Amino acid sequence: MNENSQNTCGKEGFYMSVRSEAPKAGMKATNSTIAKSQTENPTGTEELMEKIFEKENLVKALKKVKANGGSAGVDGMRVEELSEYLRVNWAGIKEQILNMKYKPKPVRRVEIKKPDGRVRKLGIPAVSDRFIQQAILQILQPIYDNTFSEQSYGFRPNRSAHQAVKKAQGYIREGYTTVVDIDLEKFFDKVNHDRLMGAIAKRIRDKRLLKLLRAYLNSGVMEQGLVKPTEEGTPQGGNLSPILSNIVLDELDKELEKRGHKFVRYADDCNIYVKTPRAGERVMRSISSFITRRLKLKVNQEKSAVDRPSRRKFLGYSFMNSKEPRLRISPRSISRFKDRIRGITKRKRGISLSRMIKELTEYIRGWMGYYRYCQTPSVLKELDSWIRRKIRCYIWKMWRTYRTRAKELIKRGIVSGMAYGTARMSGLWRPSLSKAMQLAFPNTYFEACGLFSLTDFVKV
Numbered sequence: 001m002n003e004n005s006q007n008t009c010g011k012e013g014f015y016m017s018v019r020s021e022a023p024k025a026g027m028k029a030t031n032s033t034i035a036k037s038q039t040e041n042p043t044g045t046e047e048l049m050e051k052i053f054e055k056e057n058l059v060k061a062l063k064k065v066k067a068n069g070g071s072a073g074v075d076g077m078r079v080e081e082l083s084e085y086l087r088v089n090w091a092g093i094k095e096q097i098l099n100m101k102y103k104p105k106p107v108r109r110v111e112i113k114k115p116d117g118r119v120r121k122l123g124i125p126a127v128s129d130r131f132i133q134q135a136i137l138q139i140l141q142p143i144y145d146n147t148f149s150e151q152s153y154g155f156r157p158n159r160s161a162h163q164a165v166k167k168a169q170g171y172i173r174e175g176y177t178t179v180v181d182i183d184l185e186k187f188f189d190k191v192n193h194d195r196l197m198g199a200i201a202k203r204i205r206d207k208r209l210l211k212l213l214r215a216y217l218n219s220g221v222m223e224q225g226l227v228k229p230t231e232e233g234t235p236q237g238g239n240l241s242p243i244l245s246n247i248v249l250d251e252l253d254k255e256l257e258k259r260g261h262k263f264v265r266y267a268d269d270c271n272i273y274v275k276t277p278r279a280g281e282r283v284m285r286s287i288s289s290f291i292t293r294r295l296k297l298k299v300n301q302e303k304s305a306v307d308r309p310s311r312r313k314f315l316g317y318s319f320m321n322s323k324e325p326r327l328r329i330s331p332r333s334i335s336r337f338k339d340r341i342r343g344i345t346k347r348k349r350g351i352s353l354s355r356m357i358k359e360l361t362e363y364i365r366g367w368m369g370y371y372r373y374c375q376t377p378s379v380l381k382e383l384d385s386w387i388r389r390k391i392r393c394y395i396w397k398m399w400r401t402y403r404t405r406a407k408e409l410i411k412r413g414i415v416s417g418m419a420y421g422t423a424r425m426s427g428l429w430r431p432s433l434s435k436a437m438q439l440a441f442p443n444t445y446f447e448a449c450g451l452f453s454l455t456d457f458v459k460v
Helices: 003-021 031-038 048-052 055-068 079-098 127-145 161-173 193-201 207-217 241-258 277-293 331-344 353-370 377-399 402-411 416-423 435-440 443-448
Strands: 107-113 119-124 178-183 221-223 226-228 262-266 269-274 305-307 317-319 327-329
Touching: 048 055, 048 127, 048 207, 055 079, 055 127, 079 127, 079 207, 127 207, 127 241, 161 262, 161 269, 161 317, 178 277, 193 207, 193 241, 241 262, 241 269, 241 277, 269 277, 277 305, 327 331, 331 353, 331 377, 353 377, 377 402, 377 435, 377 443, 402 416, 402 435, 416 435
Parallel strands: 107 221
Antiparallel strands: 107 119, 178 269, 178 305, 221 226, 262 269, 317 327
């Protein structure tokens, strides 16, 4: 069977298996209708599983999971196998869910090393569970999103980290020049299940869905072949984790709003802006107490601080300490950027110059895609110059010998005396800044090779 016929068989087979899930005449409702009727009270949320099992919703979830890709869970099933698996097994899975007997598979633990040396623990659900979670998310999102705070920007439709940073910049411009930077310690690992389910039960009345959500929270984690129970936390990596985290922290948002604070929250990264350090210390004590007592979470005292915004980072950005709080890339982000560039231009890699420039271009395009709102072009120009020098250093290393270096410089139009004089220079870093190397490899050379300037991406 060829690939096209296999895909068609898988898709149409699944479509056939969910055809009976379509709502009866007079029962169909759009997501916007659902949201409008359910955002303020639980009325109408007793039969959400029927909405989740609607054909249109399931097909949309399948497409989303396939588009996201990702690695396999504990059962080893790949995304490409999902359609056929659902064609064969969906009827049974649906029956188990409706009878409140479905048991999700444990998530597979993956540890991602952070730049500071610590690790971030991710939980990768099985592909079939990612599909079910996505179908649930598509129904829960419109129910909850309209009631979340305007100051919440993470994991929400039509909202972004850039909007959060711009909002923070606006507060500073208005004179709120002290930031209360609150860091929640291991937030995704410490969410209290009972409090979370209690918050959800205030809005959702479908007991089958509540049972399924609890099952996902308690599904366990597989580490080194052993399954460990999960008594708290929402594993990062699951489709439901983002909205569940927003449900937990919405209580914090509402408390901050009730107190009249100027704040911005993106996931578990929360900044409160006040006018004086004294006010900041008072807010830090009060809000930390609220987080501990009410939310049953812990504030990381080492990472949290009351300080000037210019001395703190927020979502990779920082702010200039001036009358006009211009956006700049945080020093830590620049340090990580340089580390990555050093890795790509490492002289012992032994790759061709064209391949190295291609890798640099791909990384720079992605990095500047996020930092395009930087308002300090001088910093970007310095980074551009540093990157070009790293490449010249790589070329100098490739030439290896004194005679080859002199010969290659002369070939590129450098006069003999300057070429031989430069070739005698010791080391690698010093010659890379020489006039001969800059003339032999001017900025126009790198542009012709396809190397972007960081300033090309800046959003005016």
